Amino acid sequence: MVTVNEAKQKIIANVTALSALTLEVRDALGHVLASDILAPMSLPSFRQSSMDGYAIIDTDILEKDTILKISGESKAGQTTTQTLIPGNAMRIFTGAPVPDGATAVVMQENTSSANGTICIHEFPVTAGKNVRNIGQQIQRGAIALEKGTFLSPGSIGFLQGMNIWEASVHRKPKIGLLVTGDELLHKGDSIVHGKIFESNSAMLAAALQKEGIADLEIKYADDNLESTIKGLSELAENNDVVLASGGISVGDYDFVGKAVEALGAQTIFYKVRQKPGKPLLFAKREDKFFFALPGNPASSLVCYYEYVLPALRIMSGRKDPFLTTLKMPAKLAYSFQGERDEFLKGLVVGGEVIPLDGQESFALRSFAIANAVIYLPVEQNVVKEGDLVEVHLLPL
Numbered sequence: 001m002v003t004v005n006e007a008k009q010k011i012i013a014n015v016t017a018l019s020a021l022t023l024e025v026r027d028a029l030g031h032v033l034a035s036d037i038l039a040p041m042s043l044p045s046f047r048q049s050s051m052d053g054y055a056i057i058d059t060d061i062l063e064k065d066t067i068l069k070i071s072g073e074s075k076a077g078q079t080t081t082q083t084l085i086p087g088n089a090m091r092i093f094t095g096a097p098v099p100d101g102a103t104a105v106v107m108q109e110n111t112s113s114a115n116g117t118i119c120i121h122e123f124p125v126t127a128g129k130n131v132r133n134i135g136q137q138i139q140r141g142a143i144a145l146e147k148g149t150f151l152s153p154g155s156i157g158f159l160q161g162m163n164i165w166e167a168s169v170h171r172k173p174k175i176g177l178l179v180t181g182d183e184l185l186h187k188g189d190s191i192v193h194g195k196i197f198e199s200n201s202a203m204l205a206a207a208l209q210k211e212g213i214a215d216l217e218i219k220y221a222d223d224n225l226e227s228t229i230k231g232l233s234e235l236a237e238n239n240d241v242v243l244a245s246g247g248i249s250v251g252d253y254d255f256v257g258k259a260v261e262a263l264g265a266q267t268i269f270y271k272v273r274q275k276p277g278k279p280l281l282f283a284k285r286e287d288k289f290f291f292a293l294p295g296n297p298a299s300s301l302v303c304y305y306e307y308v309l310p311a312l313r314i315m316s317g318r319k320d321p322f323l324t325t326l327k328m329p330a331k332l333a334y335s336f337q338g339e340r341d342e343f344l345k346g347l348v349v350g351g352e353v354i355p356l357d358g359q360e361s362f363a364l365r366s367f368a369i370a371n372a373v374i375y376l377p378v379e380q381n382v383v384k385e386g387d388l389v390e391v392h393l394l395p396l
């Protein structure tokens with residue numbers, strides 16, 4: 001048995017980023033850059049006005065209400081180079097090229113025009129005002145985004161704005177899932193006493209989809225060693241990570257641990273001092289990883305968020321693999337007995353976290369409305385209302 005922290009350290013120590021592939025930038029959302037991207041152009045690439053108004057020369061404005069002659073216009077998209085002559089102002093619009101010679105733009109609300117002239121009510125007008133300079137955002141040749149950057153919608157827009165259409169990113173892991181349990185019913189089956197509807201595969205597939213992993217290869221095994229070995233071995237052929245659901249405890253019909261061993265995988269840890277999810281197993285065979293998740297649905301999902309997801313994120317190149325963690329006051333008191341750290345289903349509302357009713361490992365109703373997991377180490381087994389607790393935000 002390892003502690004929660006030891007289990008996490010073992011994941012960090014054993015899992016590494018996968019190889020790189022080239023993707024269209026617009027398809028790379030949620031991927032991590034495998035190399036630095038240098039700016040192929042400066043942004044802005046020409047001096048741009050940031051306001052609708054008048055381009056002027058700051059040294060022409062010697063007092064409030066200076067009057068200048070209006071000469072010409074610069075609108076967004078204009079490609080010809082224009083020059084502003086001293087004593088003149090040029091009509092200009094947001095995003096338009098600032099004419100050569102102009103040093104600032106006065107917004108039109110601070111002016112009044114009459115008979116081809118413009119009265120500037122602003123004084124002084126500092127050079128550079130309302131002008132976006134060449135390379136103000138990024139200089140050509142500079143590192144635009146570093147290796148290891150997680151590509152967000154903002155990153156994608158930024159890259160396309162520099163005429164970058166492809167990026168080298170880490171491949172995301174391919175995942176297989178072996179569902180075990182002779183008690184499981186599937187869509188279309190009739191309700192039978194003693195059997196339950198299988199829910200872990202849909203739940204895990206949804207969690208993976210949220211992480212941008214759409215393809216999950218699912219197989220089912222009967223509760224015997226041969227079927228479990230066959231399922232795990234077939235899944236390991238095509239996938240980087242094999243998950244198993246159920247059959248990892250100590251019962252006579254729990255075969256996953258034995259099957260992982262029979263496949264020649266090395267167990268990195270088995271059993272974590274936590275509730276739920278104690279019988280979690282993590283094993284490795286060459287570059288393939290195995291996670292045996294406890295069958296209890298809430299145990300399975302806690303283990304996914306706390307261990308599997310970080311491993312998948314490390315493989316995808318992420319440097320920040322764990323759920324976003326913060327400290328928050330508990331809205332309700334909570335206490336527990338026992339020797340294991342606890343992960344509670346929680347609901348964050350208005351800067352506080354509510355430990356939800358129904359914390360048993362078979363109960364998913366609390367998870368269905370949770371947006372966070374509360375982590376209580378065994379030393380913090382009595383929480384009073386208002387006490388600070390560690391909250392892990394779920395990626396929903």
Ligand SMILES: Nc1nc2c(c(=O)[nH]1)N[C@H]1C(S)=C(S)[C@@H](COP(=O)(O)OP(=O)(O)OC[C@H]3O[C@@H](n4cnc5c(N)ncnc54)[C@H](O)[C@@H]3O)O[C@H]1N2
Nearest residue numbers: 181198199200246247248249254277278294295296297299
């Ligand atoms: N003698 C002991 N018994 C148990 C221990 C122990 O230490 N000693 N640990 C308990 C803990 S803690 C957990 S967690 C469970 C884990 O058991 P398994 O991983 O072997 O899971 P199963 O027995 O196969 O199933 C547990 C539970 O979950 C339901 N289940 C399984 N698969 C699914 C699925 N795909 N969809 C929905 N529900 C599923 C299953 O019917 C069981 O109710 O072991 C304890 N026992």
Ligand code: MOO
Nearest residue numbers: 276277278299361
């Ligand atoms: O570790 Mo088990 O998940 O408590 O029921």
